[in-house]
Every structure is written in structure tokens, then in C-alpha cells.
Amino acid sequence: MDKERVDQIIEKHNAEASSLIQVLLDIQSENNWLPKEALERVAERLTVPMTRIQHIATFYKAFSLVPKGRHQIHVCMGTACHVRGAPRVLDTVQEMTGIKPGETDLDLKFSLQTVNCLGCCALGPVLEVDGKTHGKMAPSKTAAVLKNCD
Amino acid sequence: MPRINSTDELKKLRQKILSLRDPNKPCISICAGAGCIASGAGEVIVAFNAEIEKQGLKTDVDTKGTGCPGFCERGPIVVIYPEEICYLQVTPEDVPEIVSQTIKEKKVIDRLLYVDQSTGEKAIHESDIPFYKNQERNIIGSNIKIDPKSIEDYLAIGGYAALAKALSGMTAEQVLGEVKKANLRGRGGGGFPAGSKWEGSRNAPEKIKYVIVNADEGDPGAFMDRALLEGNPHSVLEGLIIGAYAIGSHEGYVYVRQEYPLAVENVNIAIKQAEEYGLLGKNILGSGFDFTVKVHQGAGAFVCGESTALMTALEGRAGEPRPKYVRSNVVGLWGRPSVLNNVETWANVPLIINKGADWFTQFGTESSKGTKIFSLVGKITNTGLVEVPMGITLRDIIYKIGGGIPGGKRFKAVQTGGPSGGCIPEELLDLPVGFDELTKAGSMMGSGGMIVMDEDTCMVDVARYFLDFLTDESCGKCVPCREGMRQMLKILTNITQGKGKEGDIELLEELSETAREAALCALGKSSPNPFLSTLKYFRDEYEAHIKEKRCPALSCKELIAYHIDPEKCQACMSCFRKCPSEAIVGGKNLIHIIDQEKCTKCGTCFEVCPPRFRAVTKISGEPVPPPIPEEARTIVRESKQK
Numbered sequence: 001m002d003k004e005r006v007d008q009i010i011e012k013h014n015a016e017a018s019s020l021i022q023v024l025l026d027i028q029s030e031n032n033w034l035p036k037e038a039l040e041r042v043a044e045r046l047t048v049p050m051t052r053i054q055h056i057a058t059f060y061k062a063f064s065l066v067p068k069g070r071h072q073i074h075v076c077m078g079t080a081c082h083v084r085g086a087p088r089v090l091d092t093v094q095e096m097t098g099i100k101p102g103e104t105d106l107d108l109k110f111s112l113q114t115v116n117c118l119g120c121c122a123l124g125p126v127l128e129v130d131g132k133t134h135g136k137m138a139p140s141k142t143a144a145v146l147k148n149c150d
Numbered sequence: 151m152p153r154i155n156s157t158d159e160l161k162k163l164r165q166k167i168l169s170l171r172d173p174n175k176p177c178i179s180i181c182a183g184a185g186c187i188a189s190g191a192g193e194v195i196v197a198f199n200a201e202i203e204k205q206g207l208k209t210d211v212d213t214k215g216t217g218c219p220g221f222c223e224r225g226p227i228v229v230i231y232p233e234e235i236c237y238l239q240v241t242p243e244d245v246p247e248i249v250s251q252t253i254k255e256k257k258v259i260d261r262l263l264y265v266d267q268s269t270g271e272k273a274i275h276e277s278d279i280p281f282y283k284n285q286e287r288n289i290i291g292s293n294i295k296i297d298p299k300s301i302e303d304y305l306a307i308g309g310y311a312a313l314a315k316a317l318s319g320m321t322a323e324q325v326l327g328e329v330k331k332a333n334l335r336g337r338g339g340g341g342f343p344a345g346s347k348w349e350g351s352r353n354a355p356e357k358i359k360y361v362i363v364n365a366d367e368g369d370p371g372a373f374m375d376r377a378l379l380e381g382n383p384h385s386v387l388e389g390l391i392i393g394a395y396a397i398g399s400h401e402g403y404v405y406v407r408q409e410y411p412l413a414v415e416n417v418n419i420a421i422k423q424a425e426e427y428g429l430l431g432k433n434i435l436g437s438g439f440d441f442t443v444k445v446h447q448g449a450g451a452f453v454c455g456e457s458t459a460l461m462t463a464l465e466g467r468a469g470e471p472r473p474k475y476v477r478s479n480v481v482g483l484w485g486r487p488s489v490l491n492n493v494e495t496w497a498n499v500p501l502i503i504n505k506g507a508d509w510f511t512q513f514g515t516e517s518s519k520g521t522k523i524f525s526l527v528g529k530i531t532n533t534g535l536v537e538v539p540m541g542i543t544l545r546d547i548i549y550k551i552g553g554g555i556p557g558g559k560r561f562k563a564v565q566t567g568g569p570s571g572g573c574i575p576e577e578l579l580d581l582p583v584g585f586d587e588l589t590k591a592g593s594m595m596g597s598g599g600m601i602v603m604d605e606d607t608c609m610v611d612v613a614r615y616f617l618d619f620l621t622d623e624s625c626g627k628c629v630p631c632r633e634g635m636r637q638m639l640k641i642l643t644n645i646t647q648g649k650g651k652e653g654d655i656e657l658l659e660e661l662s663e664t665a666r667e668a669a670l671c672a673l674g675k676s677s678p679n680p681f682l683s684t685l686k687y688f689r690d691e692y693e694a695h696i697k698e699k700r701c702p703a704l705s706c707k708e709l710i711a712y713h714i715d716p717e718k719c720q721a722c723m724s725c726f727r728k729c730p731s732e733a734i735v736g737g738k739n740l741i742h743i744i745d746q747e748k749c750t751k752c753g754t755c756f757e758v759c760p761p762r763f764r765a766v767t768k769i770s771g772e773p774v775p776p777p778i779p780e781e782a783r784t785i786v787r788e789s790k791q792k
Binding site for chain 2: 004016017018019020021022024025048052055056059060061062063076077079080081082083085087088091092095115116117118119120121122123124126133134135138139140143
């Protein structure tokens with residue numbers, strides 16, 4: 001991510017220190033992860049210490065300090081999905097991709113994360129791939145969805 | 151867009167909007183809430199627009215993407231006005247037929263209607279469907295009538311009339327008095343009286359005060375706030391502005407979790423529209439009252455739903471709670487008086503101001519007034535959002551509205567109150583729903599998640615699940631929560647894996663006691679609830695896990711095995727083909743056997759075994775029968791012999 005774009009995001013939030021989380025969220029959503037150079041720029045412009053940025057980047061689940069894969073898989077582990085079999089969906093995803101929640105595979109193809117409720121409880125278990133929600137999942141259906149990713 | 155400078159101008163604008171609308175003009179409204187979008191509503195909307203264009207009806211028919219009406223199970227939901235015909239589970243393929251039959255010929259398409267499973271009767275209108283019939287939809291009922299992205303739609307149904315009433319005819323004290331009289335209690339979980347909270351802030355000496363919408367709906371299995379903020383954002387904003395007026399605040403925040411992108415989008419649009427009309431900003435409706443709102447996105451931390459943690463997050467720091475020696479309505483955001491209420495609480499405010507406290511208090515019980523939205527999910531036939539008057543029994547919600555448990559299974563428990571709540575067993579189903587009643591039963595109202603569990607749900611696993619959730623979400627600031635929960639999780643995990651031992655239950659109870667007494671915030675203090683309530687009502691399940699190494703619900707992976715009954719297997723090869731681990735040994739006319747070494751217990755074989763055979767079974771607490779001898783495996787089919 002280039003410096004100019006980081007600056008634009010910072011400007012959008014008036015370079016206020018209280019907007020730190022919002023700035024990081026914008027960088028995360030555009031770039032999929034938070035590169036060190038971008039964080040240093042944020043620290044400088046918002047005049048907040050790097051330690052606080054590290055604290056925030058590790059405290060909140062939305063942030064990643066390592067590059068993410070081309071396909072973002074989110075497995076909903078909310079209660080409604082859990083009682084309807086979400087753990088088995090997660091097992092299938094782990095077996096197919098070979099990665100655990102929070103990890104990215106070596107080819108940077110998939111990143112896997114669990115989320116605690118996407119609010120589509122009526123459709124549980126829910127699997128979200130690249131922002132598209134797939135409802136009423138079962139292990140066999142999960143495999144079909146993942147095979148469609150290239 | 152003209153700025154509205156007085157209540158008269160608001161009235162005139164409303165009349166103008168209404169006069170431009172023909173109530174008899176056909177309008178196709180499609181639910182565009184996150185649930186229906188996930189079921190394909192986006193494609194349906196595109197298909198309708200294309201079909202209307204194709205059939206040359208563009209000027210004769212309106213289409214509208216509306217807020218969530220709540221019946222997510224049967225989405226995408228389409229309602230056709232003015233007849234109010236309600237179609238369920240509509241696909242793009244149904245669209246040409248709906249346009250040519252229902253819109254042009256005024257014919258109802260039977261196959262898309264709701265069918266009552268028990269009577270076989272069809273319901274044409276939404277209000278005829280039992281799911282809706284037994285509800286009291288004061289707040290969420292408007293969702294289906296409006297496009298959440300259009301302030302004109304909200305104005306057309308009487309929106310911002312409460313704000314006009316408050317600003318032009320009531321003093322701040324009168325507004326506060328009305329909310330206090332209504333005895334509106336916080337819908338986010340605590341049930342703290344909103345009026346008292348507001349009063350505390352109003353009386354605080356500090357000049358600058360804040361009002362905050364808590365839309366960090368983190369409870370897994372709850373999505374009422376998402377539906378409201380997505381489906382009717384102006385009602386929340388209107389409540390917030392009225393609250394700010396009563397308290398004397400001029401700055402507000404909406405803290406919404408980033409997992410709800412549509413809610414973020416819609417509330418931002420709503421704020422922009424309200425600003426353009428002058429309903430936010432300086433001198434609102436010519437009253438001299440100024441108020442602005444900012445949206446702040448959460449970055450994924452459950453604990454930020456806690457008031458003090460949320461305020462810390464708003465300040466741009468890691469959301470950790472602080473002790474509440476002084477309440478946040480006196481010392482909150484940036485050390486100033488801050489009133490934080492849940493989305494649903496704010497959405498109740500315009501109703502109370504418009505219709506009066508007396509109208510509001512006719513619903514509910516002695517101590518819990520009004521209606522409450524629940525998200526009814528899990529093992530239930532009609533999944534979705536239900537709004538009911540407080541005091542209704544759990545049984546009515548689950549059976550009358552929810553339609554009971556699907557698949558002929560037996561009800562086991564209903565979990566309320568999210569991770570801080572508890573499980574309520576069948577013998578307490580006649581409990582009236584209210585803040586104090588649920589707390590007495592060892593659970594709590596919480597924000598309104600209601601997760602129904604059937605006989606296949608293991609209660610020990612549910613307790614483990616919630617502790618796993620909370621351990622992950624603990625901010626780590628205080629020891630009882632950070633360390634105590636980790637130990638509790640370890641013990642519970644052991645129990646579900648068959649490694650439980652005598653004394654585990656007592657140790658868990660001791661740890662629970664400590665967390666209850668000594669944790670810093672509500673997250674830690676209430677963390678033992680899921681364990682304690684399941685232990686109270688389902689102690690036998692704990693004992694079966696520990697003593698017999700048996701999971702009575704046949705759910706804990708380490709304690710069960712899958713087995714193919716040789717008497718029932720017809721060698722159909724369904725499981726053989728579908729098994730992802732190639733753990734099934736079988737072939738044409740050969741009774742299948744599961745290789746227990748290879749089996750990962752994914753349950754695929756159990757799912758795909760045709761119901762007419764039901765050969766795959768789950769076993770727990772006893773050894774798997776040895777595979778049948780090779781020579782007995784061949785199935786000789788009579789038809790083939792002929």
C-alpha cells in the first residue's frame with residue numbers, strides 16, 4: 001500500500017488520534033492486512049506511539065499483521081450455527097485447506113477465520129467466502145463451495 | 151433537498167410526500183436484509199427490475215428493497231402491495247411468473263404462499279401466517295414498509311413526528327418524565343431503567359454530555375439490533391436525538407460492529423439524509439437545539455459491547471472495561487457524562503413520545519414494560535425475529551410462534567441471554583419472559599438471543615462452547631476472568647473428551663464462585679452462568695460424561711463412534727462415495743463397514759444414509775460391535791436372482 005493512499009485515509013479521519021481504530025479499519029479493508037510501513041506512517045501522522053498501535057492491532061480481531069490469502073473464509077461459530085453443526089463445517093474447511101483458524105496457506109490462496117456470529121442465524125451453519133454468505137452448510141456442501149475458488 | 155425549519159414545514163413535507171404516492175399503485179417489496187440477501191434476495195431484486203422493464207411496466211409498478219420483516223427462515227420474502235400478498239422463498243426463476251400473473255392478472259401464485267404444516271392451509275397475507283399472527287410488532291413492524299435507504303419512506307409512515315412533538319411542545323424534563331413513566335428498561339441485557347440513566351446524566355455538572363447507540367451486537371445468535379439498524383435506521387436516530395434533547399447533549403455516536411456492513415452503510419446514509427433535511431445539525435426544526443452524530447465501527451471485540459469498554463474503544467484505544475465506582479452516565483466518554491443505550495432501547499423512544507407512556511405500559515408485566523424483540527434460532531421450525539409483549543411465556547414463543555422443533559425431535563432447552571445467560575429446561579417453559587423472571591431461573595434476558603436446543607444438543611458441550619467463546623473474548627485485564635475461565639475451559643474440554651474425573655464439577659463450581667465475586671466487568675462476572683445453569687438442570691449429562699464416558703446427546707466427537715448396522719445396510723454406496731476420509735469399506739452388494747481407525751467422525755455418512763434405511767447409527771459409552779465376517783457381507787438380492 002503506498003504512502004499517499006495511507007495519507008488519504010488519515011486525512012479522511014482528520015488525522016485525529018481518536019480515529020486510530022477507524023483509520024486502521026480502512027487500511028485493513030483496502031489492503032487485507034496492516035503492513036509495518038503503513039502503521040509507522042499512521043503513528044507519525046496521528047502522533048500515537050507504535051506500542052499503542054500494536055496493542056490495538058492485536059487486541060481487535062479485524063486486524064491482521066500478516067498478508068492474507070486471495071480468498072477469505074469466515075466460518076460462523078455463533079451459537080445458532082454451533083448447535084446446527086458449525087464445528088463439522090469448520091473441520092471440513094480445515095481438512096480441505098490444511099490451515100487452522102487465523103492462518104493463511106503458503107500459496108496465499110486461503111485465509112481461514114472463525115467469527116462469532118454473522119447475524120444470519122436463520123441460515124446456520126453459515127460459511128462466508130470473500131464476503132458472500134453461504135447458508136445451511138453441511139460438510140459435503142462446504143467442499144463444493146471451496147472447490148469453486150481458484 | 152429543502153431544509154426543514156419548523157414542525158409545520160415537516161408536516162407539509164410529509165403531506166407532499168404522501169400526495170405524490172398512490173396507495174393503489176402496485177409495489178413489489180423485497181426484503182433486503184442481510185439474511186435474505188444471503189438467501190439470494192439481491193438476485194431477485196435484479197430479476198424483478200429486469201422483468202418489469204421487459205414487460206413494459208416500468209411506470210406502473212414500483213419495486214423496493216425493504217428492511218428485514220423477521221421471517222428469515224423463508225427468505226427471500228416478497229410482499230406485493232396494495233393487496234399485501236406475501237410470497238416466500240422467491241427465486242429469480244419465479245419472477246417472470248409473479249410479474250405476469252400477480253401484477254398483471256391479479257392472480258395469486260399458490261406455490262409461493264405460506265403453508266401451515268399442521269392444517270395444510272395457505273396464507274395469502276403476511277398477517278395470516280401464524281409466525282406473525284401471535285406477535286406484537288410495534289418496533290420491527292415498520293421494517294417491511296420502508297426502504298431503509300429512503301428518509302422519505304420513513305417520513306411517509308409518520309417518522310420524526312415524535313421528534314417534532316418533543317422539540318416543539320415538550321420541555322426536556324417532560325420528555326425525561328415520559329420515558330421514566332414508561333419504565334423503559336435497557337434492551338441490551340442489563341435491564342437498567344433508561345429514564346434513571348438519562349436523569350443521572352442530565353443532572354451531572356459537566357456541560358458537555360454524550361449519547362451513544364450501542365450497536366455492537368456481539369451475542370452469538372442474536373441479530374435484532376442488526377435488523378433494526380439495517381431496516382429502520384431513522385427510528386434509532388430519532389430516538390437518539392430525542393434522548394439527547396432530554397439529557398442536554400449535543401453530540402452522539404453510533405458504535406456499530408464492522409461485521410454488519412449493511413447496517414454501517416444504512417445508518418451512514420440515514421445520518422446524511424437527516425443532516426440534509428436539517429433533522430440533525432444546528433437549530434433542529436427551528437427549536438434552537440443542536441445535535442450531531444458520528445458513526446464509529448467496532449473492530450471485532452465482544453467485550454466492547456460492555457459500556458465502559460465501548461467508550462474506551464470510542465476514544466481510539468483497546469476496548470478494556472474499567473471498574474464502575476462511578477457510573478458512565480456521570481463519568482464516561484472522555485470523562486464526561488455519557489448515556490449509552492442499546493439500538494432497540496433507542497428505537498422505543500419515538501413510540502413512547504408519540505403514543506405516550508400509558509400506551510407503552512399496557513404491554514408487558516409489572517416490572518418489564520413494552521415489547522421485546524427476540525431472535526429465535528437454533529433447532530426451531532420458524533427461525534427469525536419475533537417481537538412479543540413482555541410476559542409472554544417461553545412456551546408460546548417456541549411453539550405458537552416458532553412452530554416447535556423440526557424433524558420430530560424433542561425439545562431440550564432454550565438458551566437466553568447470550569454467553570452471559572443460561573439454559574432453561576422444559577419444566578420452566580411456562581415462565582413469563584421478563585428481566586427479573588429470567589434472572590431468577592438462572593439465565594437472563596440479555597439482548598434477546600433465544601437459541602433452541604433439541605435432544606441432539608449436548609449441554610456440557612454448550613457450556614464448553616460458551617466458555618471457549620468468552621475465553622477468546624476476555625480482554626485479559628483481570629485475573630479471575632483471564633485465568634479462571636481458561637482453567638474452567640480446560641476442565642470442561644476434558645469432560646467432553648472423556649477425560650473428566652471425580653471432583654471436576656466441584657472445582658468448576660469453586661472457580662465459578664470466584665469469577666462471580668471478583669471479576670471486573672459483567673463479562674467475567676456472568677461467565678460461569680452457562681456452566682452453572684446447565685449443571686443445575688442437566689447434572690445427569692455431566693455425570694454421564696465423567697463417570698460413564700458417555701455423551702447422552704451423541705454429540706461429543708471423542709465420545710461417540712459411527713457404526714453401520716449390518717442388518718439395515720443395503721449397500722447403496724451413498725456413504726461409501728461421500729465419505730471424505732475414505733473410511734468406509736464397501737462395494738456393490740457388499741454390506742459397508744466403517745474403518746474406525748480412518749473415521750474422522752465428520753458425520754457425513756450419518757447424513758447421507760437414506761432415511762428409508764437408517765443404517766448408520768451413533769454409539770456412545772459402549773464398544774463398537776466388531777465388523778461382520780467377510781463371508782456374511784454379500785447381499786443377495788431377490789430381484790436379481792430371478
